[in-house]
Amino acid sequence: MTALPLADRTITEVAAALRAGETSSRELTDACLARIERDAERLNTFLAVEPDAARAAADEADAALARGEGDGRPLLGVPYALKDIFVTRALDGDGGDLPGGLPTTAGSLILKGYRSPYASSAEERLRDAGAVLLGKTNCDEFAMGSSNENSAYGPVHNPWDETTVPGGSSGGSSAAVAGGQAYFALGTDTGGSIRQPASLTGTVGMKPTYGRVSRYGMVAFASSLDQCGPFGRSVRDVAQVLGVLAGHDPRDSTSVDVPVPDYVAALTGEVRGLRLGVPREFFVPGMESGVEAAVRAGIETLRDLGAEIVDVSLPSTDRGLATYYIIAPAEASANLARYDGVRYGVSAMADELWENYTRTRGSGFGPEVKRRIMLGTYALSAGYYDAYYVKAQQVRTLIKAEFDEVLSTVDAILAPTSPNVAFKIGAKVDDPLAMYLNDACTLPVNIAGLPGVSVPCGLSGGLPVGLQVIGRAFDEATVLRVADAYERAAGFTELRPPTANA
Amino acid sequence: MHARTRYHRRMASISRADVEHVAHLALLHLTDDELDRMRTQLSDILEAIDTLQQVDTSHVGPTASVIELENVMREDEARPGIGRDAALANAPLREGDFLRVPTVLEEGR
Numbered sequence: 001m002t003a004l005p006l007a008d009r010t011i012t013e014v015a016a017a018l019r020a021g022e023t024s025s026r027e028l029t030d031a032c033l034a035r036i037e038r039d040a041e042r043l044n045t046f047l048a049v050e051p052d053a054a055r056a057a058a059d060e061a062d063a064a065l066a067r068g069e070g071d072g073r074p075l076l077g078v079p080y081a082l083k084d085i086f087v088t089r090a091l092d093g094d095g096g097d098l099p100g101g102l103p104t105t106a107g108s109l110i111l112k113g114y115r116s117p118y119a120s121s122a123e124e125r126l127r128d129a130g131a132v133l134l135g136k137t138n139c140d141e142f143a144m145g146s147s148n149e150n151s152a153y154g155p156v157h158n159p160w161d162e163t164t165v166p167g168g169s170s171g172g173s174s175a176a177v178a179g180g181q182a183y184f185a186l187g188t189d190t191g192g193s194i195r196q197p198a199s200l201t202g203t204v205g206m207k208p209t210y211g212r213v214s215r216y217g218m219v220a221f222a223s224s225l226d227q228c229g230p231f232g233r234s235v236r237d238v239a240q241v242l243g244v245l246a247g248h249d250p251r252d253s254t255s256v257d258v259p260v261p262d263y264v265a266a267l268t269g270e271v272r273g274l275r276l277g278v279p280r281e282f283f284v285p286g287m288e289s290g291v292e293a294a295v296r297a298g299i300e301t302l303r304d305l306g307a308e309i310v311d312v313s314l315p316s317t318d319r320g321l322a323t324y325y326i327i328a329p330a331e332a333s334a335n336l337a338r339y340d341g342v343r344y345g346v347s348a349m350a351d352e353l354w355e356n357y358t359r360t361r362g363s364g365f366g367p368e369v370k371r372r373i374m375l376g377t378y379a380l381s382a383g384y385y386d387a388y389y390v391k392a393q394q395v396r397t398l399i400k401a402e403f404d405e406v407l408s409t410v411d412a413i414l415a416p417t418s419p420n421v422a423f424k425i426g427a428k429v430d431d432p433l434a435m436y437l438n439d440a441c442t443l444p445v446n447i448a449g450l451p452g453v454s455v456p457c458g459l460s461g462g463l464p465v466g467l468q469v470i471g472r473a474f475d476e477a478t479v480l481r482v483a484d485a486y487e488r489a490a491g492f493t494e495l496r497p498p499t500a501n502a
Numbered sequence: 503m504h505a506r507t508r509y510h511r512r513m514a515s516i517s518r519a520d521v522e523h524v525a526h527l528a529l530l531h532l533t534d535d536e537l538d539r540m541r542t543q544l545s546d547i548l549e550a551i552d553t554l555q556q557v558d559t560s561h562v563g564p565t566a567s568v569i570e571l572e573n574v575m576r577e578d579e580a581r582p583g584i585g586r587d588a589a590l591a592n593a594p595l596r597e598g599d600f601l602r603v604p605t606v607l608e609e610g611r
Contacts, residue, residue, distance in 0.1 A: 117588035211569045224567045253574040254567070322551040333528060340529075342603055344592035353606045355531075362531030370530055374521070374540055375547060377528040391554050393564030398557070400565060432543055433550055449568030473568070 007031040007180035008496050011078050011237040014183060018077050019070050025058035025077030028183070029132055032079045035181045036134065043157045043179055045172045047084045048102045049135035054079065057132045064130060074240045074264075076130030081182040083173045084136035085143055086228075087116035087217045088123055102133075106219040107141040107151040107169075110345045110364030120217020121249050122186055122228050129244045134182055137172030141366045142336065143188050143221045145169045146196060146438040147428065150368040155425055158201060159497035160463055164422035167197030167438075170231070174201040177231045178497055184232045184241050188218055190225045191324050192418075192442025195454040198231055199417035199466025202456045202495045204238045204483070205231045207442075209473045210449035211256035213242075214249030222331035223254075225324075225446045235455060235484040239263035242476060258474055266477035267484040272306035276482065277410035281317035284440050287419040290460025295416045298457035298467040301489050302414065302482065312406045312413070316399045320444035321436060323399065326379050326392035327447070332369075333376030339364065371432060396447050403448040407472045412482050416441050417454040417466035441468065451476045455483040456492045464495065516545055 006014070006028065017023040033051050040046070061077035070076050082088065088102040105111045123133065140150040148156040148171025158166040159179035166175040170187025174197035177185050187194040189207035198205025206229045213228045220226065230241035243264065248257040278299060283292060303309045341347035341360030348359035365373070379388035406413065418438055428435045445452045450473055454466035467486065471479035521541045525532050532540065586599055595602035 114592055117584045117591065210567075250574075250576065254569065254571070256569055316557070319554060319557060322554045325547060325551055326554075337529075341594060342601055345594070347594035349594070349604075351604055353604045356604050357529045358531035361529055362533075365530070367536075370532070370536070371540065371543060371547075373528050373530060374524050374544060378516075378520075378524045378544065378548075381524065381527060387555075388551070390564050391557075391559060393566060394559035394562045395554055395557050396565040397562050398559070400568060433546060 004496065005031075005180065007035050010233045011074065011183050011240060012234065014078060015074050018065055025061040025065070025079070025132060026055060028077065029054050029058040029079045029134070032134055032181055032183070035179065039159075039179060039181065042162060043159060043175055044154050045137055045156055045176045045179065045181060046081070046135045047105060047107070047138050047153055047172070050102055050133075054132055054134050061130050061132060073130050075126065075244060077132060078183050079132040079134050080126065081134050081137045081173060081176045081185040082123060083139050083170050083185070083187045085139060085188050085219045086120040086122055086186065087118065087219070088133070088136065089116060089119035102136050104136065104219070105153070106143070107139045107153065108365065108369070109152040110339050110360070112346055114344055116217070118217065121214035121251060122217065122245060125244055137170070137176055137185060139172055140169035140193075141369050142219065142332070143169040143190055143193055144332070144368050144372055146192070146435055147423070147425075148172065148197075149425065149429055150366055152366055157425070158422045160201065160422060163424055164463070165200065165425055167200035167418070167422065169193040170205075171197050173231050174198055174203055174205065177201070177203045177233060180496075184230055184237055186228060186230055188221070189227050189229055189446065190222050190328060191446050192439040194229045194231065195442050195452055195466065195468060196418045196438060198454040200422040200464065202464030202492075202497070203231050203233060204235050204453065204455050204487075205229065206238050206242060206453040206476070206480075207445065207451065208242060208246065208476055209451045210446075211254055212451070212474060212476065213245045214252040214255045216249055216251040220335040222328040223335060224331060225328060227446075235453070235480055235487050236264060236267055238453065239267060239480045239484070242480075246476075256474070261477050263477055263480055266481050268481060269485050269488055271302060271482055271485045274412070274478075274482065275308045275310055275410040276302060277310050277312035277406055277413045279312050279314040279317065279406070279413060279415060281314050282415035282441050284318075284419050286437070287416065288421065288460060291416055291418070291420060291465050294458040294460055294465040295467055298486060298490065299414050302486055305485055305489055307482070309414075310410060312410060314402045314406060314444070316395065316402055317444055319395050320399060320447060321440055323392045323395045323447055324439070324443040325375065325436060326388050327396065329372040329376030330379050330389050331376070333373045333380065336365075336369070336373055368432070399444055400448040403444075403450060411471075412478055413470040415468045415470065417468040418442070421460050421463035421465060445470050449473060451479050453479050453483045455487055456495050457486075457490065458492065516541060516548065
């Protein structure tokens, strides 16, 4: 058993302790709430916390555990956090039954004070599983960003070094899990927004296959790319959460009705006989040498474990960024048209309707969101639609075909998650293109709709590095199996920020 | 607008009038400073994006979604929805059971 403080342990450890009567959900919840309170200003991870509601849910879980209802419910009594992109049901209004009623802002001023009349599928599934919701985590506005600096509610600080970013857009979720504030957290990943912050905070983060997890109740950014997924402190923890989230949801017509395997059972620790491809194009120009060294060492560890490592080529990788920055903004410009200051959100209260629309949107959206709405509107406008939008969709076909071809010869792909470790807050805010390059290794995976996980593979200059495992569509089991085998062999499972135990 | 011609000449260069036009389409009020900054930043981003024109896609179809999309029909049965009060609870302006908006039609518009 680990000597880590209670708040820093894995789900697997605390779930066993709950069943053995060595701890209670109330104790776990209080441990997380104490960390959240202690580091509220230092890390700025949460936008809303409901301590009373969390304690009430914990007491319910403890009662269920006492009645012996813990079998087959690995998340019963385990405290977690939701990225503030997931709507959570309010107390008031028809059918509202959740104590409290957390606001949903998507990190934007335009949704300040918004309380949803319905709950996201992710929240409902986790509530049914008995997990305890602590609160909503900070994020880049509408999930647009790679550093969490685009939040209207201030940047999140990386627990590994408070002067650096935790990655983005799910930076609050990654920092909360790294900082001992929640045992797991949910994020959303449109171009890397789960895997990149996981890499920068030394946590495990998974983007499932597009269609694997319901997007119902997730504030939409780019609907053909967005996916929901978990952050955890081990691959096993992430596998357990994915098992609860995955599966068809009639309320999301893009959620696919395919069987959900037992992800924990897939973690055999064995990679002998697997062929793992390393695409040379993912070691992108400008990649930090310490990151490349850690990732290459990780690949060697898997070779030592008996996996066959083969060089592969994904020649269109360097087209990923341009393809993404047409498709994602185009979809965003359409999705964000709904924020008009009439039905919900803030309103500029101008005297005339048209002016009210433009003033509300002009003052309610932050710079990056406006940039992407403009880019997307431009790409979709008359005369440019074919040259930009259709062209990007054609290149998307090529990128996906290359992945499909490579994944017909290998079982999974190994790559860096991010070309760099956590960078200083403020370092890239004035250079959108430099910021976009953070996702060069993750966004091709969204373009192809494939599952990917980032698992810690060591430190570079004292900051965490992530190894990315990418798999075939709906084959999260193999992706998790490879990541878990690596994690067991590498021994980074107790990697925690130096500040966590202070 | 001679977008086609302009695209063949140099796609990445956009004028301030272009930025204003796009802001109008996107219903975004931008300040003078924002319009200037947007012109520079969008030009830079579009220049990077224009590298896609080098890719031969003459025999490639577009991908709108990675999964097969088809119409999903549910049974046509009545079921409870979001109630009126819940639906109106977040409205910035409400009048009775209605959303209230500023003046829509003005003389001379």
